[in-house]
Structures are given as C-alpha cells and as structure tokens.
Amino acid sequence: MIFGKKNIVGLDIGSKNIKAVQLKESKTGYQLERLGIAPLEPELIVDGSVLDSSRVVGAIKGLISSTDIKTKDVTLSVSGHSSVIIKRVSLTQMSEDELGESIKFEAEQYIPFDIEDVNLDFQILGPSGKENMMDVLIVAVKKEKINEYVTVVKDAGLNPVIVDVDAFALENMYELNYETKEDENVALVNIGAGMINMNILKGGSSVFTRDSAVGGNLHTEALQKEFTISYANAEKLKLEGSKEGISPEDMAAAITSASEDIISEISRSFDYFRDTTNYENINEIIISGGVALTAGFVSLLSERAGINVRVAEPFKSIRVPDTFDKEYLKKVEPIIAVAVGLALRRVGDR
Numbered sequence: 594m595i596f597g598k599k600n601i602v603g604l605d606i607g608s609k610n611i612k613a614v615q616l617k618e619s620k621t622g623y624q625l626e627r628l629g630i631a632p633l634e635p636e637l638i639v640d641g642s643v644l645d646s647s648r649v650v651g652a653i654k655g656l657i658s659s660t661d662i663k664t665k666d667v668t669l670s671v672s673g674h675s676s677v678i679i680k681r682v683s684l685t686q687m688s689e690d691e692l693g694e695s696i697k698f699e700a701e702q703y704i705p706f707d708i709e710d711v712n713l714d715f716q717i718l719g720p721s722g723k724e725n726m727m728d729v730l731i732v733a734v735k736k737e738k739i740n741e742y743v744t745v746v747k748d749a750g751l752n753p754v755i756v757d758v759d760a761f762a763l764e765n766m767y768e769l770n771y772e773t774k775e776d777e778n779v780a781l782v783n784i785g786a787g788m789i790n791m792n793i794l795k796g797g798s799s800v801f802t803r804d805s806a807v808g809g810n811l812h813t814e815a816l817q818k819e820f821t822i823s824y825a826n827a828e829k830l831k832l833e834g835s836k837e838g839i840s841p842e843d844m845a846a847a848i849t850s851a852s853e854d855i856i857s858e859i860s861r862s863f864d865y866f867r868d869t870t871n872y873e874n875i876n877e878i879i880i881s882g883g884v885a886l887t888a889g890f891v892s893l894l895s896e897r898a899g900i901n902v903r904v905a906e907p908f909k910s911i912r913v914p915d916t917f918d919k920e921y922l923k924k925v926e927p928i929i930a931v932a933v934g935l936a937l938r939r940v941g942d943r
C-alpha cells in the first residue's frame with residue numbers, strides 16, 4: 594500500500610456486545626462505512642477471559658456478515674488490570690532505537706509480571722522536568738491475553754493487524770472529535786458490562802490510566818436480587834426500563850444503589866490520580882460504554898464527582914452518510930466509542 598491508508602475494521606470484543614466499525618479516510622476527513630453491534634450471551638467472556646471461544650467466534654462471524662464487512666484486516670483491543678499494565682515513567686534520554694533495544698531491561702522494574710510473559714511497547718512523550726531525563730509511556734500486555742483474542746479473531750476468518758488497548762482507543766476517539774485544551778484535565782471513562790476503562794488526559798496527553806473490574810453487570814445483579822428474577826430477565830428489565838408488576842420506585846432504588854457502587858470505584862481512581870499529581874483538578878468527564886445509557890447514571894456521576902459529564906460523541910467529526918439510521922446511531926454512540934478509536938488505527942501503526 595503506497596499511501597498506507599488501507600482501511601481497518603475496529604473490532605471491540607466486549608463481554609456484553611461485540612462492536613465493529615469501518616471508516617473510510619479521504620482528503621476531507623473520515624466517513625462511516627460500516628457499523629454493527631452483536632450482543633453476546635452472558636458467561637462467554639468473564640473477567641476479560643474468553644470462556645467459550647467457539648460461540649464468540651460464531652458471534653464475530655455473524656456480526657461481520659450481517660454488517661456486510663468485506664475487509665479482513667482488523668484492530669482489536671485488550672484491557673483489564675490483570676493483563677495490561679500502562680506506566681508513565683522517567684528514563685535517561687536516549688533515541689527511539691536505543692530505547693527499542695533496551696526496553697525489556699528498562700521496563701522490568703515497572704512491570705509486575707515476568708518480562709518474558711508480556712509484549713512490550715513504548716512511546717517517548719518528551720523531555721521530563723529533570724535534566725537529561727525523558728517521559729516514556731510503557732505498555733505491557735500479557736502474551737497469553739493477546740493470543741487468546743488473536744486466536745478468536747483469526748478463527749472468525751479475520752486478520753488481526755494491530756492489538757490496541759481500550760484506554761488508548763478511547764484517547765484516539767477523543768483526539769479526533771474534541772478540541773484539547775492545554776490547561777485542562779479530561780477523564781475519559783468507558784463503563785461496559787464488566788469493566789471500567791479510565792484514561793485521564795492532561796492537555797490532551799495521557800497521564801493516568803486504570804481498568805477496574807466493575808460495570809453494568811452490577812445493575813443487572815441488583816435487579817436480579819431485588820425482584821428474585823433470572824439474570825436474563827433482569828438484563829431485559831434494565832434495557833426495557835419497566836415491566837408490569839415491577840414497582841418503578843423499587844427498580845430505580847436498585848439501579849441507583851448499583852450506580853453508587855460503580856461511582857465509588859470511579860471516585861477512588863480520581864482520588865488516587867489527585868493524590869499522585871499534587872491535587873490536580875479534573876475539569877470534565879467524557880463517559881462512554883453502555884452504562885452511559887443506564888437511567889440516571891450520568892447525572893448521578895456528575896453530582897457525586899462534582900464534575901461536568903458529557904456523553905461521548907464518537908461521530909462528531911465523522912461524516913455519516915444518510916444510509917445510516919441517525920436515530921439509532923445517536924442511541925448507540927457511547928457503546929461504539931472504543932470501536933471507533935480502534936477503526937482510526939492504520940496498517941503500519943505500531
């Protein structure tokens with residue numbers, strides 16, 4: 594490919610929904626080509642581990658075919674604190690090539706896993722405050738986790754070309770669609786069914802990332818307990834919003850109580866960020882993931898955190914042809930944010 598503009602499909606394999614997005618890049622910007630979401634049954638992916646790969650493969654195949662995606666090249670992502678470590682560290686200044694040679698040695702002390710068990714990548718961010726030192730972002734992902742997801746994607750007949758991390762995909766989605774303000778800290782918070790991915794940007798550059806193992810499953814479990822119903826029925830009730838014989842007040846109370854638990858987890862991360870950065874302020878939260886659609890969650894988060902919350906608009910700067918149902922897109926926007934970030938990657942990207 595002479596121009597390196599080959600299109601890649603962004604494939605976000607979540608535990609609740611698999612999402613695929615394909616964009617077309619032109620001189621005037623990006624255009625949406627393909628978009629699809631396929632729900633997964635519960636228990637196929639748990640805590641970021643693929644437990645039933647053949648059914649996940651089946652779901653990916655179904656999604657690719659129903660979305661009419663012809664391109665085989667995909668970017669996929671992994672996340673979760675037990676398999677992905679992202680660290681911003683200060684190292685002696687050296688060239689990119691030099692660091693490439695010594696990264697294993699340099700990274701070893703910052704990575705809580707055996708260095709032989711991880712794939713390492715890095716990005717030199719620039720000079721740090723101290724003389725002869727530079728800031729570097731180190732990313733370590735367990736090989737086992739990469740293999741697990743790469744295998745599923747290959748078995749679905751696709752060609753995985755880039756393995757990204759959810760937190761960085763969010764950052765790419767943000768960069769395309771939002772103006773970064775030099776003196777502001779923005780928290781990108783993606784809340785799915787079983788995971789929170791957080792990436793705090795300072796003047797547009799990542800300074801803090803954290804994944805936590807809680808999400809919208811807490812809402813479903815709260816409804817399950819409150820009304821003694823099956824998990825599947827609780828999930829259905831949550832998505833439909835009401836049901837005969839179910840008290841709306843009791844339902845709202847159960848949802849709010851689970852939301853409080855999710856928000857406590859977010860607040861703990863914010864506190865940690867503030868403690869380790871000289872009490873930096875967080876100016877805004879951009880929320881994505883399915884939990885952004887859960888009744889009352891966004892306003893409760895804003896109230897508890899005391900921070901303005903905006904729901905992510907991944908298509909703000911992407912042209913959407915009239916063939917797409919705009920109303921539907923508006924509804925699923927937060928769910929598709931990570932996949933849009935993945936679709937922005939290009940063959941040849943590291």
Ligand SMILES: Nc1ncnc2c1ncn2[C@@H]1O[C@H](COP(=O)(O)OP(=O)(O)OP(=O)(O)O)[C@@H](O)[C@H]1O
Nearest residue numbers: 607608609610785786787788809882883884886887
């Ligand atoms: N319209 C909606 N109303 C309420 N909750 C919703 C709605 N849509 C999705 N959710 C909830 O959002 C979650 C799914 O979001 P998302 O697709 O972002 O998760 P995921 O990427 O599959 O999961 P994870 O990355 O955590 O494994 C589920 O808990 C689901 O119940």
Ligand SMILES: [Mg+2]
Nearest residue numbers: 607608785786
């Ligand atoms: Mg997700």
